[in-house]
Amino acid sequence: MESYTIRYVENDGDTVCPRCGKCTVPHCGLGLFSDEDEEPICRRCGAECAPAMIALLDLAFTAERVGKSCHRLLTPPMESLLDLAHAAEKYSHSKAAQRGARL
Ligand SMILES: [Zn+2]
Known part of the structure; x- marks a missing residue:
């Protein structure tokens, strides 16, 4: 493998x-x-x-983008938080799909 x-x-x-x-x-x-x-x-x-690794890369890119654009803000805008949540959800689903394929 x-x-x-x-x-x-x-x-x-x-x-x-x-x-x-x-x-x-x-x-x-x-x-x-x-x-x-x-x-x-x-x-x-x-x-x-390696779909889970691509989803993890997307999560890292999203976190980097949000971090750069919101580093001086006390609270990031809702759109940025939703982008992070969406990227994290995609990664979570890809890991769940990968685990399901191994069973
Ligand atoms: Zn290629």
Whole structure:
């Protein structure tokens, strides 16, 4: 069984997904990696092979965006809180679906 990790990517140039060879992956920030590849996997391929990890990346991106936009506010706007709740719910459902597939 293949395993996946989330790593911080800090490259100067564009990268190509090792799975499909077509997609350009953002070259700076968090990325999904398989144990077999040195380059990050694109979102589309990651959604097929590791949907829970993509949902976790989405949660991290949402938290980063909300954190940057609301860091000086005492209470984040409701829209930001709903975005975080939605991303967390997607991750929770993807983990639940993954556990169900293993049973
Ligand atoms: Zn791909």
